[in-house]
Amino acid sequence: MGKITNMYGQGNDEIRSEIAARLAALDDEDMRGSAGKATVELDQQAVGRLSRMDALQNQAMAHATSARRESERRRLHAALARMDEGEFGYCEDCADEIAEGRLRFDPAAVRCVDCARG
Structure with missing residues (x-):
């Protein structure tokens, strides 16, 4: 199993950028939400x-x-690790390719639609 360049003309770069943007957004949300976790006196x-x-x-x-x-x-970091290992874009259950639309919606998806349905 390798990079999903057959599904994306630019390989994983576009998805990697999307993951980085989502991680940055999570960090921003953490900063804005930290006051809400403070101890209630x-x-x-x-x-x-x-x-x-x-x-x-x-x-x-x-x-x-x-x-x-x-x-x-954690899910997004795991997706980045799968990219580095050449396992990104393949279902962990059946080893088929995960649909491009599914990965664009959720780059951390680890199952194809059929396996996710059960």
């Missing part, structure tokens, strides 16, 4: 009980969003 003089509950809920959502970004970051 218990100061009932300054913040009422319901406001604190809202803050705790917002904090939990910020942590969940951060975990989602970290998962996506």
Whole structure:
């Protein structure tokens, strides 16, 4: 299994650029979302009980969003590793090529549509 130059005239360069852009966007989202993960202080003089509950809920959502970004970051780095190993663009289940449209939508996809459906 090699580079998917048969599917992309420019080889993996275009997909590699897309992955780099997505990783940069995840880093930007991390920077903007870091304040939401801060510890919620218990100061009932300054913040009422319901406001604190809202803050705790917002904090939990910020942590969940951060975990989602970290998962996506791992998937994208794994795609880059598959490119370096010459395994990118092939289904990990059946070894057929993954459709170009699927990889353009999700460059970290590891299964073709048929195998993903089960």
